[in-house]
Amino acid sequence: MQESKGQGLPVLALDLGGTKIIAAIISNQGQVIAREYNLTLANEGPQAVINRMLSVIDCLLSSRGIDSSQLNSISIAAAGAIDFDKGLVTLSPNLPGWCDIPLRDIVQGKYGVNTFLINDASAAALGEHCFGAGKGVDNLILLTLGTGIGGGIIINGKLYYGSSGSAGEIGHMTIDVNGPRCSCGNIGCLEMLASGTAVAREAIRRIRRGERSSLTEIVGGKIESITAEKVGMAAQGGDPLALEVILKAANYLGVGMVNLVNIFNPEMIIVGGGMAKMGDLLLDPAKQVVRERAFQLLAQAVSIVPAQLGNDAGVLGAAVFAFQQVTD
Amino acid sequence: MQESKGQGLPVLALDLGGTKIIAAIISNQGQVIAREYNLTLANEGPQAVINRMLSVIDCLLSSRGIDSSQLNSISIAAAGAIDFDKGLVTLSPNLPGWCDIPLRDIVQGKYGVNTFLINDASAAALGEHCFGAGKGVDNLILLTLGTGIGGGIIINGKLYYGSSGSAGEIGHMTIDVNGPRCSCGNIGCLEMLASGTAVAREAIRRIRRGERSSLTEIVGGKIESITAEKVGMAAQGGDPLALEVILKAANYLGVGMVNLVNIFNPEMIIVGGGMAKMGDLLLDPAKQVVRERAFQLLAQAVSIVPAQLGNDAGVLGAAVFAFQQVTD
Numbered sequence: 241m242q243e244s245k246g247q248g249l250p251v252l253a254l255d256l257g258g259t260k261i262i263a264a265i266i267s268n269q270g271q272v273i274a275r276e277y278n279l280t281l282a283n284e285g286p287q288a289v290i291n292r293m294l295s296v297i298d299c300l301l302s303s304r305g306i307d308s309s310q311l312n313s314i315s316i317a318a319a320g321a322i323d324f325d326k327g328l329v330t331l332s333p334n335l336p337g338w339c340d341i342p343l344r345d346i347v348q349g350k351y352g353v354n355t356f357l358i359n360d361a362s363a364a365a366l367g368e369h370c371f372g373a374g375k376g377v378d379n380l381i382l383l384t385l386g387t388g389i390g391g392g393i394i395i396n397g398k399l400y401y402g403s404s405g406s407a408g409e410i411g412h413m414t415i416d417v418n419g420p421r422c423s424c425g426n427i428g429c430l431e432m433l434a435s436g437t438a439v440a441r442e443a444i445r446r447i448r449r450g451e452r453s454s455l456t457e458i459v460g461g462k463i464e465s466i467t468a469e470k471v472g473m474a475a476q477g478g479d480p481l482a483l484e485v486i487l488k489a490a491n492y493l494g495v496g497m498v499n500l501v502n503i504f505n506p507e508m509i510i511v512g513g514g515m516a517k518m519g520d521l522l523l524d525p526a527k528q529v530v531r532e533r534a535f536q537l538l539a540q541a542v543s544i545v546p547a548q549l550g551n552d553a554g555v556l557g558a559a560v561f562a563f564q565q566v567t568d
Numbered sequence: 569m570q571e572s573k574g575q576g577l578p579v580l581a582l583d584l585g586g587t588k589i590i591a592a593i594i595s596n597q598g599q600v601i602a603r604e605y606n607l608t609l610a611n612e613g614p615q616a617v618i619n620r621m622l623s624v625i626d627c628l629l630s631s632r633g634i635d636s637s638q639l640n641s642i643s644i645a646a647a648g649a650i651d652f653d654k655g656l657v658t659l660s661p662n663l664p665g666w667c668d669i670p671l672r673d674i675v676q677g678k679y680g681v682n683t684f685l686i687n688d689a690s691a692a693a694l695g696e697h698c699f700g701a702g703k704g705v706d707n708l709i710l711l712t713l714g715t716g717i718g719g720g721i722i723i724n725g726k727l728y729y730g731s732s733g734s735a736g737e738i739g740h741m742t743i744d745v746n747g748p749r750c751s752c753g754n755i756g757c758l759e760m761l762a763s764g765t766a767v768a769r770e771a772i773r774r775i776r777r778g779e780r781s782s783l784t785e786i787v788g789g790k791i792e793s794i795t796a797e798k799v800g801m802a803a804q805g806g807d808p809l810a811l812e813v814i815l816k817a818a819n820y821l822g823v824g825m826v827n828l829v830n831i832f833n834p835e836m837i838i839v840g841g842g843m844a845k846m847g848d849l850l851l852d853p854a855k856q857v858v859r860e861r862a863f864q865l866l867a868q869a870v871s872i873v874p875a876q877l878g879n880d881a882g883v884l885g886a887a888v889f890a891f892q893q894v895t896d
Contacts, residue, residue: 321863330865379731391831395723402833403707404869409830412863414823416745417756426826426861428745495742498754502737503719503831505730533754535649535740537658541732 249312251562252300252353255360255554256293256318258282258334258387259514262551263296265304266559268312270371272552276300285337290346297351308351315356315562316343317363317554319390324405327357333412333423333431334388356562358401360384360554362408364512364547365392366399367557372548373510380508381500382547383410385493385515385522389431392557393504399561411435415495433492436468436515443471443485453481472518483521490522494529501534501542512547519546577640579890580628580681583688583882584621584646584671586610586662586715587842590879591624593632594887596640598699600880604628613665618674625679636679643684643890644671645691645882647718652733655685661740661751661759662716684890686729688712688882690736692840692875693720694727695885700876701838708836709828710875711738713821713843713850717759720885721832727889739763743823761820764796764843771799771813781809800846811849818850822857829862829870840875847874 250273255262261280265273278296280289301308308314320332327344329335348355365382368374374382378397384390391410393400401407411431412424419428432438443466447453455474459465474482497509515522527544534542547553578601583590589608593601606624608617629636636642648660655672657663676683693710696702702710706725712718719738721728729735739759740752747756760766771794775781783802787793802810825837843850855872862870875881 321865323865331863395728400723402866402869403835404833404865406863406866407831407833409833409863409866412830413741413827414861415742417743417820417823418746424863426830427823492745495745495755499741499827502740502754503735505732505735507731533742535659535734535737535752537649537651537732538730538734538737541730
């Protein structure tokens with residue numbers, strides 16, 4: 241990051257995901273000075289989520305005795321399709337009720353600080369490109385596998401965000417034209433088949449129809465509280481149903497990756513998000529599908545690797561984005 | 569195109585497709601000075617196709633009394649996955665038997681002229697971007713719908729060719745994970761469902777199982793000689809079976825376009841290749857699918873338009889590519 245107007249001042253970066261909100265103060269050297277978390281509780285709707293977001297920001301500033309005037313800018317990475325010019329979250333399959341919410345102006349209005357809004361997976365891609373697994377890699381794609389599946393695209397060393405700021409909705413690519421309808425309105429989306437939500441849904445479906453699994457004990461009989469994380473734990477413990485459910489999702493993930501490899505011929509695909517914690521259990525079968533089905537030259541050209549920055553990728557990337565906007 | 573080394577000298581551009589070979593002499597202003605054609609007859613295998621290609625070049629040069637030393641360069645657009653660094657056609661689903669063919673060096677060796685090799689759809693994208701439907705459009709995707717389905721990607725005004733020169737194999741994106749196996753080794757590829765070959769195959773299949781169609785008379789009872797072009801003719805004449813076959817392919821094409829729109833958020837998708845001659849019969853249902861299923865903001869941001877340069881897109885784009893390489 242280069243020196244700029246607001247030189248030396250940190251960015252307050254916020255990552256608004258389907259499950260949690262992370263806010264951080266980040267120096268212009270990319271160091272996280274302070275962090276604050278809260279749950280998103282997305283089902284409570286936009287206004288409640290926005291209030292919770294603003295209170296996370298307030299907490300973070302007051303805990304460090306920082307006034308908003310001491311910030312270079314605020315940068316928000318949000319899980320949804322962004323209208324970059326207008327600063328809107330236009331739609332978010334993982335934030336129910338969000339439709340054309342002017343999030344940039346709401347935050348800018350409250351704190352009186354220059355505010356940016358980008359997609360959360362785009363931010364994570366930028367974070368991993370600058371500080372993580374994708375350092376020095378010019379053409380890469382980041383997939384965030386969590387509640388949903390997000391994507392961020394780095395082309396020729398720069399974030400690609402398309403003609404209106406919403407490129408990278410990789411989770412909403414149809415891979416099964418006869419598949420289930422997604423909340424985005426499309427059919428057979430990768431997200432419906434390989435996200436954390438899909439993994440939990442499939443485990444619940446199979447257990448409800450009478451199959452046995454250690455998951456039933458793990459959740460104390462409350463089948464509906466099975467999450468992808470718990471399926472991962474059961475699989476690590478050798479539970480056959482959990483292993484099968486993850487293998488199925490991994491195969492779908494591999495199909496999505498084949499599409500990305502054949503379309504982008506990327507140097508690297510980085511896999512982040514909560515599901516990435518499943519590690520080789522998820523990535524090995526997906527890589528196998530890529531080896532078997534993608535164009536050989538392209539399959540050889542790509543490395544498929546786990547993300548390195550964990551939960552910080554989004555806030556770090558959002559900060560990079562803000563510093564780049566100010567210096568550009 | 570800028571002035572350069574070899575200033576004023578034209579490029580000999582050649583488009584090697586699954587069906588035909590087109591060669592042209594093109595000025596540094598993008599004017600086609602002379603053209604020569606031949607059939608590819610791809611089933612005869614690589615050596616026969618290369619010989620036919622070289623003889624098209626010889627014909628073109630001798631008919632115009634041009635010596636190869638009077639060329640800026642030779643630029644070949646080939647239907648297949650290209651290893652740009654090595655100048656190889658590594659694989660081509662529509663040129664049977666082509667595997668790691670050093671086409672660049674074969675041509676360079678024979679004519680002693682600097683030679684370039686790129687993918688044919690990438691070339692067409694560059695052609696349409698510089699001289700056709702995509703003039704002034706910075707983020708666009710071109711689809712060539714012919715024997716196969718090719719793709720070319722322009723990002724930030726430049727051809728994007730990926731980490732090893734093979735980006736844009738859009739026809740080999742899985743849209744039906746339970747679909748038929750493609751000759752590329754992948755499953756349920758867009759090309760298997762929406763290419764000219766797919767349209768002909770589906771019409772033949774339905775007529776063979778006893779359905780009635782004016783196509784049977786159009787081909788004089790030789791069902792196996794039905795082509796997508798003939799299906800298009802029958803559909804224009806109101807033949808119900810032909811109309812249904814095209815509608816089915818158009819719906820699949822729409823699904824592929826939804827994926828491109830959600831991933832790239834492009835300003836424009838240009839549709840070229842032989843199938844594009846079907847016009848609105850093909851494009852209207854595909855656009856409808858995009859309107860219904862892609863993210864709304866992204867669907868509104870994209871224009872889906874027919875290509876303007878017809879058969880010349882590939883040779884014009886190959887020439888642009890060569891001039892850009894020399895001036896870079």
